[in-house]
Amino acid sequence: MPLLADTQRRLRRAVVTGDAAGIERLLVGGRRAGKRLAIHQRQYETSLVTALLGKFPATAWLVGTPFVVEAATRFVRERPPNAPCIAEYGGDFPSYLSTCPGAERVPYLQGFAQLEWHLGHVAVAVDCTAVTLREFSRIDVDVLPEARLTLQAGLRYLPASWPIDNLMKLYLTNTAPDQLSLARCDVWIEIRGARGEFQINRLEAGEFTFRKAVLEGRSIGDAAERAMESNAAFEPGRALAALATDGLVTAITLGAHGDKS
C-alpha cells in the first residue's frame, strides 16, 4: 500500500510533467480514471501559462504570442511556482525566454521582458508621503554622507544595452511603425509607479547609479562615490535635491544609531 508521501510525489509528477504512469493504478473514477488526470494537468499548465501571458503582453507583441506561449509552457513544466501568490511567479521568465531557440534573433528580448515585469510590479505599489526638501535641509551636512534613504516602493532601476524604453513606449502608445530599426546603445531606466499608474524615465549614468545605490540601501556618500565613478561630472547635491523634489524619499536614517527622520 503506497504511503501518502509516495502518492503525492507521483501525483506531482503527473501534474507537472504529464507522466501519469506511476499514479494511474492508484486512482478510481470511471473505467480509466487516469485519463481524468488531464483536468489537473490542464489546470496547472493553463492557469500558469495564462498568468504569464497576462504579465507579458508587450513581450508577446514583440515576439509573437505563439513564441511566448511555447516558452511559457516549457517554463511551467521546468520551473513550477515556489509560492502560492501567482502574481509573484515569473520573475525569472525574462532570462528563461532569452535562452529559448529563436531568442538570439532578438538580443533585447530579456531586457524588454524585464522592463515589462517591473512595470507590472510598480503599477500595484502604494506611494507613501515623501520627505520634503525642507526636511533634508535640516540635516547637518556633516552627517548627511552617512545617511541612508528609504525610497518609494514603486521604484525600479534597470540598465539596458538597447533602447528598450523607447520600444516599450511604442507598445504602450500603440504607435509602432510597421518596421523599426533599433541600434544598440546603453540606457539607464527608472521605472516608477503606484496605484495603477506608471512612468518610464531615462536617466543619465551618474544619476542612475546614485539612485540605484540608494535604493539598494547604500549611504548617500557611498552612492555618490559610485555615481562619480560612472560619471565624473556627477553632482551629488543636485542629485540629492532631485530625489527629494521628485518625491522619491520616504524616510531618512541617520548615522550608525539608525535614527529615522
Added chain:
Amino acid sequence: MRLKQRRLHGAGVGLRLPHIAEVVATRPPIGWFEVHPENFLANPHATELLSELSQHYPISVHTVGVSIGSLSGIDRSHLKRVRALIDMVDPILVSGHLAWSTHAGDYLNDLLPLPYDEEALQLLAAHIHEVQEGLGRPYLVENPSSYVGFGMSTMNEVDFLGELVRLTGCQLLCDLSNVHLSAHNMGYDAYQYIDGLPADAIGELHLGGFTYEDDEANPGAELLVDTHATVVAEPAWDLYAYAIRRFGPKPTLIEWDNNIPPLAILLGEAARADEVAAQAIAPEARRAAAR
C-alpha cells in the same frame, strides 16, 4: 470606523481584482464579499482598496494557497502573510480546501485530491490545528470538486469531513456545486451526501458554475469540470434549496473566477441565491408558525 455589523446577511460574491475599483466606486448593494488572500498579498494597491472596503462590507477570506493536505507541511511564511491580511480586514469567516497543492517547495496552483484514510486524516487534523492557531480563528474546510479518487481510501468523503470536525473543531464550507459535480463524476448520490454532513458544523455555502466535457475515462459520458466560468446550473440550485432546508439559512457565496462577467451578473446570481433560500425555508417557516 469599524464595521458594526458582524453577521453575514444574504448572499455574497467573490471579489476579484477586475471588479475591485468598480466596487469601491459604486458600493453595490450586496451583503458581503469573499476574497482569495493570494490575490492581494502581492498587490499593495488592491490590498489598500480591500482595507477600505472592509470598513463597509463584511469580508470572508477564502485561502487557495494554504495547503492543509500536503505532507510537506504548512507554509508558515505564507500563513503569516495571510494572518497579516486577516488582521487588517477582520474577516467574518476564514476558509480553505480539503486538498493539497504544494510538494517539496513546488506550488502546483491546483486543488489536488487526497486519499481518505487514517494517515491523511491525522495529517489534516494536525495541519488544521496549526492553521487555526496560526490564524487565530476557526477555519472552515471546503469539500472538493472531484474527478478521481483513490482505491486506498478507507472512508468516504462525508465521513472523512465529519472526523475532521470531530478532531479539530473546524467548521465546514459546503460547496453545493462541488457536491453535485463530484457526485456526478464519482457516481454517488448528492442528496445523501448532504444528509451525511454534520449540520451543526456547516458555516458557509458556495455556489459556482461548472462546464461539461467529454469524459475520456468513460467514452460517451460527460464529466463536469469546476471552472467557475459560468452561471450556477439548475441542479446546483436544486441542491442548494435542499441544503438550506437541511442546514438552515447560511452565508452563501457566488464564485466566478474565469471569464469574469460584469459585476451586475454576479449580483444577479447572488439575488437568485437569496430568492432560492427564501423559498426553501418558507414552507418550514409556515409549518413552524402553524405549530
